[in-house]
Structure formats: structure tokens, C-alpha cells
Amino acid sequence: MADQVQVSEEDILLAKRIISAAERHDIPALKVLLKEGSANVMDPTATTATSPLHAAILSCGEAKDGKEAGDDAYQTVDLLLSNGAIWNDLNKEDETPGCVALRLGQRKIYENIVEAGVRAELLFAKMQALGLGDDDEEEEEEGEEVLEEQPAVKKQKVDEETAQAVTQAVEEEILDDVSKDNKAYLRSQLRYKPGILLDESDNAVMMDWETEIMQRHAETLIPKKGLKVMNVGHGMGIVDTAIQTHEPAEHHIIEGHPQVHQRLREQGWYDKPNVIIHEGRWQDILPKLVEQGVVLDAIYYDTFAEDYAALKEFFSEYVVALLAPDGKFGWYNGLGADRQVCYDVYTKVSEIDLHEAGFDTEWEDIKVPAGLHGSKQWEGTRRPYWTIDLYKLPVNTFVK
Ligand SMILES: C[S@@+](CC[C@H](N)C(=O)[O-])C[C@H]1O[C@@H](n2cnc3c(N)ncnc32)[C@H](O)[C@@H]1O
The missing domain is CATH 3.40.50.150 (Vaccinia Virus protein VP39)
Structure with a gap:
């Protein structure tokens, strides 16, 4: 999920304009607006928070009789993705842009998002292997195991207090769910029941x-x-x-x-x-x-x-x-x-x-x-x- 940050009136206005341009598949307007703002803005005043990518796909509506959205929609999605839109960002309904495209039967856009996801995950893995852009690297080395892959979330500067709170939350989650850490899982109690093997945290x-x-x-x-x-x-x-x-x-x-x-x-x-x-x-x-x-x-x-x-x-x-x-x-x-x-x-x-x-x-x-x-x-x-x-x-x- 995109980070929630305090935003000014001006930022909210810019977010609304970017989302609206994405929704209308207005590529010229989007190109101008994206120079000033991010492809991942969310309008904090909206009742159904949605990213520009979600908005661009939702406005396509359902593909009827195999007829999918036109080139303008496809190119809008492409433009947002090439400007860093997060492929697996979640909206309030817990849907990624890909989930929306699939639900609406927009296969061509869906495939575009899958390709973007593949590129993002390969790049993310390369960066991790090179020790680049990973603030948690030291923690991972000390904390034995790397957690499950994190989506390519937008990084923002956090003060030390926030960083400590995040570390604590991660540690608590590990304790709460042994499946987040292989060695913790291997130390935990298992239960064999008919047809199922459960770990200590009730994961199947x-x-x-x-x-x-x-x-x-x-x-x-x-x-x-x-x-x-x-x-x-x-x-x-x-x-x-x-x-x-x-x-x-x-x-x-x-x-x-x-x-x-x-x-x-x-x-x-x-x-x-x-x-x-x-x-x-x-x-x-x-x-x-x-x-x-x-x-x-x-x-x-x-x-x-x-x-x-x-x-x-x-x-x-x-x-x-x-x-x-x-x-x-x-x-x-x-x-x-x-x-x-x-x-x-x-x-x-x-x-x-x-x-x-x-x-x-x-x-x-x-x-x-x-x-x-x-x-x-x-x-x-x-x-x-x-x-x-x-x-x-x-x-x-x-x-x-
Ligand atoms: C999903 S189960 C395997 C199910 C198995 N394919 C079957 O047909 O029943 C995973 C197994 O891997 C073991 N395991 C987990 N991490 C391991 C590791 N790092 N090395 C060896 N075994 C591991 C678990 O204890 C568990 O028994």
C-alpha cells in the first residue's frame, strides 16, 4: 500500500488532477502533470482511495463481448507504469491494479501489468543482491532470515523514532506468525490433524x-x-x-x-x-x-x-x-x-x-x-x- 503522508492543499489538488487525467486517459495532460507529481499519488480526501493506475483501469469498465478498452487506455497504463506506478499497490478494496483489470476482463492491460510486475521484481531482486536501496539490509543480516518479498514500495525518509516503531512491528509480526521466519518456524510446535498439518500460528x-x-x-x-x-x-x-x-x-x-x-x-x-x-x-x-x-x-x-x-x-x-x-x-x-x-x-x-x-x-x-x-x-x-x-x-x- 502506498505510504500515507501529510499533504498540503496544493498536493491534494495535484493528486486530484493526476487521478482525473488518468481516469479520462488524457495522455497529454498526464505527461505534464507527472512532471510535477508522482504516478503513485492518492487523494486522501476521496472516500475510495485509488491510485492513478487503479483509476485508469477502473474507468475502462467491463470488457463486453471480448471488446476491450482502446489504445488510449492501454497507453495511459503504460505511461503510468513507465513513470514508476507501483504494479501491486492496493486500494481500499484490497485490489491491486492487476486484480481490477482481471475482474473487468481487460486482458491486454492485465498482461501489461504482469510484465511490469516481472520487471519490477527482477530489478528489486538485483538491487537487493547488490545491497542497493535497501534500508533494512543490516537488520536482515542480524535478524537471520529475510522476510517474504516486499513489494517495490515507495521509499520515504522516516525519522529514527518511526524506524524503531517499524522494526518493533516487524519483530512482533515474526513472533505472531512463525511462517515469516524459517528458523522460527522450524523451532515452533506443529499439529498433525486429519488432512492438514498446521504450524504454531495456525498456518496450514x-x-x-x-x-x-x-x-x-x-x-x-x-x-x-x-x-x-x-x-x-x-x-x-x-x-x-x-x-x-x-x-x-x-x-x-x-x-x-x-x-x-x-x-x-x-x-x-x-x-x-x-x-x-x-x-x-x-x-x-x-x-x-x-x-x-x-x-x-x-x-x-x-x-x-x-x-x-x-x-x-x-x-x-x-x-x-x-x-x-x-x-x-x-x-x-x-x-x-x-x-x-x-x-x-x-x-x-x-x-x-x-x-x-x-x-x-x-x-x-x-x-x-x-x-x-x-x-x-x-x-x-x-x-x-x-x-x-x-x-x-x-x-x-x-x-x-
Ligand atoms: C509444505 S511441507 C511439504 C509437503 C510435502 N510436499 C508433502 O507432500 O506432504 C514443507 C516441509 O518442509 C520442511 N521445511 C521447511 N523449511 C525447511 C528447510 N529449510 N530445510 C528442510 N526442510 C524444511 C517443513 O518442516 C515441512 O515438513
Whole structure:
């Protein structure tokens, strides 16, 4: 959400003019106004706070009979995006500009926003990697784990008192929600219930509606018997059970949570032939396997309380080192699955990063079970982590 700042009468007037020009798709007026003001202004006096980007899309109305808004609307959106409009800014209705475009059936504008989101996230990640433009860098280093990706929010100068309050809020949120920090999650209490695994903060770590997805992952990664396979993250054991049906020569399981080790023990996984359990975080286990020269035919990754940066580290540092030249790599594609536009952006970002790391990606669409949305399924959980219709299952192989 754009930062709320104290604004003068003059600023409010300028905000109103920018939003109105965006709404009318008046490109010449917008070009002039954007020199004086920001593409992310919000009118604090408006009852339904909306950014210029939201306004430009909302005024297109619903696409009827496949007829979408004209070029002026598309170019207005383009102009705002190229002037720094935030692709995932939220309005008061908790919608991003992409959510609005999708709801109205404005596909061309939606695709434009997805592309902008991909560019913004790639740039943001590059800047973080270079240690640029990140005021929280020191905190992250001291505070062990990086939080989930933050949107490319507008930065503003904050005084020391405000900065302390923000730090405190972040720390409190970590305590309140263990899924925000991988090590905190791994120390927390888990609860196995029928069909669901919950963490201490009532987040659903794994649910059995994902069984078909897990089985398909195993099938797409393991084309024949006798292969060397590794799964990272045991959870409810659904994917490991599916892997077993393909009779691997070696079945490595990396798992970091002590209660999951206990569960593995109770269910006899330690005694299964060819199963090798590595207790610990993959970050600690994998460097040793690389050193030992382990080579695998299939690798699957599905952890919890880790962000996209962790997945990227996983494939660009370790899968490249451990996977056989004709091996296959799969991962649970659930990032941003509570908002279609975020899911689409992260699916594309991962494909680009995977390509850079040397992989081709093929996607298979799987329909999630009907009735998953808003159903009883989520009762007792902190929030639904899945609200969209299609799971995009990735299969990665080395570029030939
Ligand atoms: C979503 S569950 C995996 C579900 C699994 N695919 C299944 O079919 O049931 C994630 C698992 O990853 C484990 N995990 C989380 N972070 C980890 C890490 N850094 N290293 C190893 N295991 C981790 C969790 O304890 C949990 O068991």
C-alpha cells in the first residue's frame, strides 16, 4: 500500500488532477502533470482511495463481448507504469491494479501489468543482491532470515523514532506468525490433524487437497524405476509416498523440523529400503552432498516459511550442482497463490531466473479441486493460501 503522508492543499489538488487525467486517459495532460507529481499519488480526501493506475483501469469498465478498452487506455497504463506506478499497490478494496483489470476482463492491460510486475521484481531482486536501496539490509543480516518479498514500495525518509516503531512491528509480526521466519518456524510446535498439518500460528503447512498435485510432480520427475531421487520437505509425506511408487534406487529426504522427524520415525520411513533421511535444513545439508559428489536424477523442493529468494538460491546454487545432465527438477509452485496477478508475476519471474541458471521450464496446468475457495477447508487456519483456479506445475531440465 502506498505510504500515507501529510499533504498540503496544493498536493491534494495535484493528486486530484493526476487521478482525473488518468481516469479520462488524457495522455497529454498526464505527461505534464507527472512532471510535477508522482504516478503513485492518492487523494486522501476521496472516500475510495485509488491510485492513478487503479483509476485508469477502473474507468475502462467491463470488457463486453471480448471488446476491450482502446489504445488510449492501454497507453495511459503504460505511461503510468513507465513513470514508476507501483504494479501491486492496493486500494481500499484490497485490489491491486492487476486484480481490477482481471475482474473487468481487460486482458491486454492485465498482461501489461504482469510484465511490469516481472520487471519490477527482477530489478528489486538485483538491487537487493547488490545491497542497493535497501534500508533494512543490516537488520536482515542480524535478524537471520529475510522476510517474504516486499513489494517495490515507495521509499520515504522516516525519522529514527518511526524506524524503531517499524522494526518493533516487524519483530512482533515474526513472533505472531512463525511462517515469516524459517528458523522460527522450524523451532515452533506443529499439529498433525486429519488432512492438514498446521504450524504454531495456525498456518496450514500442508493440506491433503494437494494430493493429486504431489502425485503428478512425482510422475513428471521420475519417468522410470531405479532412479536416484531427492525430496526436500516431508510435511505430510504425500509426495514421498508418491515417489515410493516409482521404486527409486535412492530416495533422499531432507527435513528440518524435529516433529516431522518424529513422524517419519513413527511411520517407519527410516526402515524403508533405499530411503536416506537427512535431518536438518537443506541450507546445511546440501553443501555436504555437493562436496561428496552426489548426483541425482530427480529433485523436488517444497519447503515452508521460505521466500522466493530461498527457492532461487536452491536451484541456482544446488540443483545445478547435484542434478544429472538429463535429470529433472520440480518445485511446489505456490508463491502468490492467494492473488492471481502475483501468481502470474512469480511464475514468469521464476521461469526467467531458471533460464538464467541453465534450465528450460515446461508448465502443466492442473485444476485445483472445485469448491476449494471460501470452503470449510480453511476453517481453523490463519488464512487461505490458495485462492486461484489453476496450479501451474513446473518441470525443469537443463537447457540442451
Ligand atoms: C509444505 S511441507 C511439504 C509437503 C510435502 N510436499 C508433502 O507432500 O506432504 C514443507 C516441509 O518442509 C520442511 N521445511 C521447511 N523449511 C525447511 C528447510 N529449510 N530445510 C528442510 N526442510 C524444511 C517443513 O518442516 C515441512 O515438513
